Amino acid sequence: MDKQELWRAVLAQIQFNISAANFATWFKNTSIVAKENGEVMVAVPNSFSKEWLENKYNKLILKILRELEENVKEVKYTTAGSALKVRQEPLAETQPEIQLEFQEFRVDKATNLNPKYNFDNFVVGPFNELSYAAATAIAKNPGTAYNPLFIYGGVGLGKTHLLQAIGNQILADIPEKKVKYLPAEKFISAIVKAIKEQSIEKLKTAWQDIDVLIIDDVQFFAGKEKTQEEFFHLFNALYQKNKQIILSSDRPPKAIPAIEERLRSRFEGGMIADIGYPDFETRVAILKSKAQEKKMELSNDILEYISSHIQRNVRELEGALNRISAHQNISKTQITLDEIKEVLKSVISSPVKTTNFKKIVQAVTEFYGLSEKDVLGKSRKKEIVRARQISMFLLRTELKNSFPDIGRKFTGKDHTTAIHSFNKIRKETETEERLNEEINLIKQRVYI
């Protein structure tokens, strides 16, 4: 019997030997925490329970435990945890630390812009040149250069930084301009609130005299029809008056699902710029600039190590730096490369998930309620073919199997079938949100 079952068995018997009130009071939140060499350690919630069990029920508990497991010789009781903190040497007064502050307070309430984002601390590389050039052009001539500007790129690559930098730059040059930065979520909730309070007209007029409107993460507009409609009218009104509009999203306008065509075409009407993944040199440059900001001194070896191991996300680079900075603050010594490897182990090597052919096929067939034999077989029924194609797609993306190898696993198929299936599903995932969801659900099953 394991510890849990054993204690459950003990409790089950004890309740017949003592009153219900006593049972409820003294045995609440108790458990066996250790069982070794005939000694059982019972955790109790407080010192009162400990005294009571030790002095009143010890015999009974021991007797029942013996009946269940013969080799039990002794029962001990412990209260978990310690609420008293003792410091061995009273520390000398520490030097005054930097005053902590609330980050939100830095945000300008009227514009929603955070002054920490500007062009000076934006690192430019080949991957974001185009966006940067467009952004600076707009900052110089808001409303006339490119309108609207649509920036897209993956998470943590600097879209928000660039957007806010434009806003901050315009404000610095022409303080009387009305700049408004709104994450899509805020825009949506403002509209929802206005609808509820029947003040939509007020909101509209308030927004109409904005000079520079910046909306972050517009992909969240997907499926929100009323928001899209209001945004459409706002967009037109501002565009007519040559006011600058800047938008960002994690994918190109074409790939945003459930968004109205007239809105999509407007997104595409100005300038579309993408931010790709930074190359190695740029990552080193980013790290250097961030380290300087944090007043950390790190050798080139260390910077190169970090940049070669974190490749796809600038935010993660910053996270790694924060970890190192925290570590340095504790140890107060210059950090070495080996220590860095230790500190960053959890960031860099996320737990490896493994799977295999069998698991993938099983997950797919279970998900669609088909039999494995059909999927691996020759049937060309529509639903079976679909499941087969998804299996092949997952085999390719998750296991990186070669196409000929994938083909061989399915009766009578070769690499051309595998390639066709892979391409077909990949293409569909770009446009069909439903398929994406299905594949994610299947992946969850694969990796349980």
Next chain:
Amino acid sequence: MKLLVLKEKLKQGLSIIEKATGKNLNLPILNNVLISASNNLLNLSSTNLEIAIKYWILTKIEKEGKTTIPAKFLYNFISSLLEEKLTLEQKDKNLLVSWGENSTQIKTQSVDDFPIIPEIKEKEFIEVNNLPFCQAVSQVINFCSITNIRPEISGIYFNFKKDQARFAATDSFRLAEKIVFFEEPLKLKKEYSFILPQRTARELINIFSTEGESPKLRIYLNSNQIMFERLLSEISHPQVELISRLIEGEYPNYEEIIPKSFETKIILDRENFLNQIRTASLFCARSNEIHLKTDPDNKKGILIFAQNPELGESKGFVPGNLEGKESEVVFNYRFLIEGLENMKSREISLGLNGDTGPALLRPVGDQSYLYVLMPIKNT
């Protein structure tokens, strides 16, 4: 069990231990006091399984023994008597209380059911003067968080060093800190800190802030319990012990929240300022908002303003010396009053950090107390 006891002493003891009796439906015996007599000492104990109080009375004991009866009942009964000397005697399942020609019988319950009060085995203790200690605790006790969502701030933070003890409490809207400096350094080898439940702190003040008793208070600690003890003035035996659990958890690093610089700083007469706030508070709307504005119309001082659409509005002015820039800040008036009431100095200094930054109240000339208060965001 048979003993002779003075009514006043028994009444005093019962009034103290009665505070720790608990109302537990599962365990009605927690309403009881455990009476035990041995070695010329009568001991009264009670507990609610969170805190426990033990009280000893020096008395004449003819026969040793133990019994338990409802504490509140016994206290009411004893209080109603006029006679000075009482005889308590256990007979079968009854307690006989007799004086002169009168006698009463009270039903007792089985002693075996009474919870065992855990003991602290550590011999080391911290000894402090009870009055300044209790007074310091009372200056922060009201600012603990009352909900149990964050248990670690539902108690008072204690930190003992050789030469000083710090007491802090916060409910995340305001924070109070009191420092007591010891004239003679404590015999401490280590630094101790812990979080004491607010309820225990209240009992601590009730029991130990009385004058005329032994002036020293001893504190014993183990890993999750604390015991406060005072000795009998006649012999070297404890008179009263208050035992409590400690709250587990990490107390927030509050020192970093205390603002060190201010945009605006002003020295005000405490009495006048407090009165003006009380006056204005009558005009506050439901959210308790009160506006403070420095240097109104170029007069040196602070304007206290409150408005209620149904009642009207109040404007008060307190003169004072101002440094820094002008500002207007909104506070909850109750929080302001509660902070000011814990200060005794003639003047106070008020440091402001705009309408969103934390404000700091301090008594002028007393570096041992401070009160941090967050403004209400003016939307």
